[in-house]
Amino acid sequence: MDFITASRIREEGRWYFLTITTSTQALQLKDVSVYMTGQADDMADSEAEHVQLLSSITLEIEPGQWIQLVGPNGSGKSTLGMLLAGHADRIAQGNAAAEGMMNRGFAGNVPLPIVTQDPEASIVGQTPWEDLILLLEQQGMEPDAVFNAAEASLKRCRLWELRDRKVDTISGGQKQLLAAAGCLACGVPLLLFDEADTMLDASSRAAVHAAARELWQSGMTVLWISHRLDGLKHTDRIIGMDNGRIVYDGSVEAFYLPGPDEAVSPCAQLGYEPPYSVQTALELAGLGFQLTPLPLSPDMLEEAVKRLGG
Numbered sequence: 485m486d487f488i489t490a491s492r493i494r495e496e497g498r499w500y501f502l503t504i505t506t507s508t509q510a511l512q513l514k515d516v517s518v519y520m521t522g523q524a525d526d527m528a529d530s531e532a533e534h535v536q537l538l539s540s541i542t543l544e545i546e547p548g549q550w551i552q553l554v555g556p557n558g559s560g561k562s563t564l565g566m567l568l569a570g571h572a573d574r575i576a577q578g579n580a581a582a583e584g585m586m587n588r589g590f591a592g593n594v595p596l597p598i599v600t601q602d603p604e605a606s607i608v609g610q611t612p613w614e615d616l617i618l619l620l621e622q623q624g625m626e627p628d629a630v631f632n633a634a635e636a637s638l639k640r641c642r643l644w645e646l647r648d649r650k651v652d653t654i655s656g657g658q659k660q661l662l663a664a665a666g667c668l669a670c671g672v673p674l675l676l677f678d679e680a681d682t683m684l685d686a687s688s689r690a691a692v693h694a695a696a697r698e699l700w701q702s703g704m705t706v707l708w709i710s711h712r713l714d715g716l717k718h719t720d721r722i723i724g725m726d727n728g729r730i731v732y733d734g735s736v737e738a739f740y741l742p743g744p745d746e747a748v749s750p751c752a753q754l755g756y757e758p759p760y761s762v763q764t765a766l767e768l769a770g771l772g773f774q775l776t777p778l779p780l781s782p783d784m785l786e787e788a789v790k791r792l793g794g
């Protein structure tokens with residue numbers, strides 16, 4: 485493979501090779517690669533020029549989609565998320581360079597906030613209400629519009645009843661929702677969750693999934709980044725990453741089934757175990773009982789088995 489050298493990137497300008505436009509509606513990446521520039525962790529140029537964080541990524545996101553980005557630790561999910569959110573300059577603490585073409589489309593030119601597994605980093609107020617007011621004032625929103633925008637976002641994220649609670653007394657899931665409410669209040673066109681549910685217990689995780697789902701149903705575009713497969717029941721598109729590359733981009737059903745010329749499914753290739761309901765359906769299919777649609781959750785499995793019996 486032909487690598488850019490770190491010294492050449494420094495000579496010619498760090499982002500020289502990444503062309504960014506907004507000429508279409510879709511958010512597009514065309515043949516985008518990201519490299520370490522050799523400044524991180526005292527890495528020598530000769531080592532860095534062979535470290536590629538993303539390799540030839542081509543991808544198109546239409547507004548209104550719900551996309552789940554999955555892959556093992558270190559596969560490049562957060563790097564891709566940062567690129568899509570417009571934070572190319574923050575990748576690897578600013579020690580990376582990119583080449584290729586990015587069309588920001590509906591995502592616009594302003595870098596977008598990301599809901600991460602550490603929402604506290606972005607919370608500035610002592611209560612949810614104060615947090616949103618401060619955030620919107622910081623964004624320069626007209627004072628007349630601030631209260632309405634804060635109220636609408638807190639309601640959409642199911643936090644209205646908790647608006648005056650001290651932030652340190654609300655749950656981890658509610659803090660995630662507060663971070664999402666902040667993104668909404670700022671009018672983001674794309675809501676990015678990066679491992680936002682990783683530190684949460686099952687009920688908080690379900691609450692965050694349900695709220696995110698409602699936002700998507702109301703027209704928001706959602707990119708949900710996770711190394712877990714939880715929540716795939718609601719996904720209409722999965723992007724699977726491994727070693728800096730996109731190795732799968734398709735439906736959730738096809739993710740669990742081997743392709744015509746493949747011995748194993750994309751799910752297995754990425755080292756994941758399918759959920760119990762899918763494993764059961766695959767075993768039943770082996771015995772000649774086809775469950776359609778493929779049950780992606782225990783309740784879908786129950787329904788499918790009932791239909792089989794009926």
Ligand SMILES: Nc1ncnc2c1ncn2[C@@H]1O[C@H](COP(=O)(O)OP(=O)(O)OP(=O)(O)O)[C@@H](O)[C@H]1O
Nearest residue numbers: 524537556557558559560561562563564576577711
């Ligand atoms: N500051 C850095 N210095 C050196 N390498 C880095 C740095 N930041 C990221 N990387 C490398 O970039 C690659 C992609 O990392 P990235 O965080 O995008 O992966 P990920 O799939 O999001 O992982 P995880 O699921 O663990 O969050 C990894 O190999 C990682 O080690």
